Amino acid sequence: MATLPTRTLCADLVTYLTALAAPGADDSYARCYFVRTADANDAALQLLTGRRVRIAPSLPNAYTYEALTRGGDLYTHRISVLIEKRYTDAAGDPPTSWFDTQVDWVYTNIVLGFDFDKRDGALPTFNRQLTTVVADVQLFDLDTVLKSGLFSSVVEITFNELVAA
Amino acid sequence: MAEVTSFKTGVGCGLYRNTGTYGSPTWTFQSEVQSVTPNSPWDWVEASSRASAVKLWGKSLVDVSYQLTYRADDLDAGWEAFMAAHWSRTTVVDCLILNGLIATEGVRGVRAEFYCSMDSEPQDIGGSIFSTFTLKPTVTTNGLPKSVIMGTSSTPAFSAISV
Numbered sequence: 165m166a167t168l169p170t171r172t173l174c175a176d177l178v179t180y181l182t183a184l185a186a187p188g189a190d191d192s193y194a195r196c197y198f199v200r201t202a203d204a205n206d207a208a209l210q211l212l213t214g215r216r217v218r219i220a221p222s223l224p225n226a227y228t229y230e231a232l233t234r235g236g237d238l239y240t241h242r243i244s245v246l247i248e249k250r251y252t253d254a255a256g257d258p259p260t261s262w263f264d265t266q267v268d269w270v271y272t273n274i275v276l277g278f279d280f281d282k283r284d285g286a287l288p289t290f291n292r293q294l295t296t297v298v299a300d301v302q303l304f305d306l307d308t309v310l311k312s313g314l315f316s317s318v319v320e321i322t323f324n325e326l327v328a329a
Numbered sequence: 330m331a332e333v334t335s336f337k338t339g340v341g342c343g344l345y346r347n348t349g350t351y352g353s354p355t356w357t358f359q360s361e362v363q364s365v366t367p368n369s370p371w372d373w374v375e376a377s378s379r380a381s382a383v384k385l386w387g388k389s390l391v392d393v394s395y396q397l398t399y400r401a402d403d404l405d406a407g408w409e410a411f412m413a414a415h416w417s418r419t420t421v422v423d424c425l426i427l428n429g430l431i432a433t434e435g436v437r438g439v440r441a442e443f444y445c446s447m448d449s450e451p452q453d454i455g456g457s458i459f460s461t462f463t464l465k466p467t468v469t470t471n472g473l474p475k476s477v478i479m480g481t482s483s484t485p486a487f488s489a490i491s492v
Contacts, residue, residue, distance in 0.1 A: 235360020
């Protein structure tokens with residue numbers, strides 16, 4: 165049975181991110197198909213101390229497959245990256261500096277980190293036929309961060325991949 | 330009732346570039362071609378006479394040309410060959426252009442040495458780049474353009490397009 169290229173891409177991105185931004189002892193990067201969003205009463209959330217990153221196909225329209233040339237097919241992958249980090253430093257709302265750290269981490273490692281194109285030769289070594297089309301960023305979920313101190317950002321990225329037919 | 334046969338698809342057609350010699354060709358499938366538009370309209374010449382009230386016609390010259398879109402890739406030898414031919418006034422590309430794959434008996438096309446012109450190459454910021462080439466046959470010491478019907482074992486049967 166053939167392996168879905170979108171699944172392979174998610175796994176490759178986890179490996180790539182691990183090399184790009186080495187996870188700390190409490191951090192966790194993983195591939196998945198869905199993430200059950202934590203809330204204030206979620207026991208798992210209370211235990212979340214590091215940064216949690218989950219990379220999954222965007223549901224429900226995760227990929228498009230079409231013939232591009234007589235010898236090559238084009239996959240358009242739509243990938244969701246969920247980044248979560250709980251604020252544990254002090255009581256009250258997180259300060260601006262804490263948000264700065266979180267949004268900059270997402271921008272540096274996910275938006276720019278997964279920006280693969282040919283402008284500067286920055287194609288991923290794991291797949292030279294992969295290019296990034298667009299990244300759509302939800303900076304963070306305000307309700308979640310105010311109620312439970314959980315920074316929760318979602319980046320939806322569209323990739324093109326050329327595959328030999 | 331007419332017999333029902335399979336239909337042809339564009340993706341199942343073959344544009345082959347000769348990477349051998351003219352006399353002993355090696356037909357290499359050009360996989361990065363996206364689409365090919367063959368054109369071969371005849372010029373009509375009027376041949377009416379008092380013999381008939383029907384307007385009569387003859388055929389003089391057939392204008393064979395191909396327009397193809399080719400995914401730009403400087404690592405692809407085929408695209409490089411067409412692009413090199415574009416930037417030359419004399420370089421030709423020997424092609425076998427068929428409406429099926431070379432191993433399929435009965436598919437038709439043309440074998441000729443073509444001059445090549447890159448008509449356009451839109452470089453949109455969000456797009457994948459495709460070069461649009463026009464191919465027109467020319468005369469060389471190797472011979473003239475020929476029509477082709479593929480036979481068994483990928484053996485082409487050539488026919489002169491005679492005057």
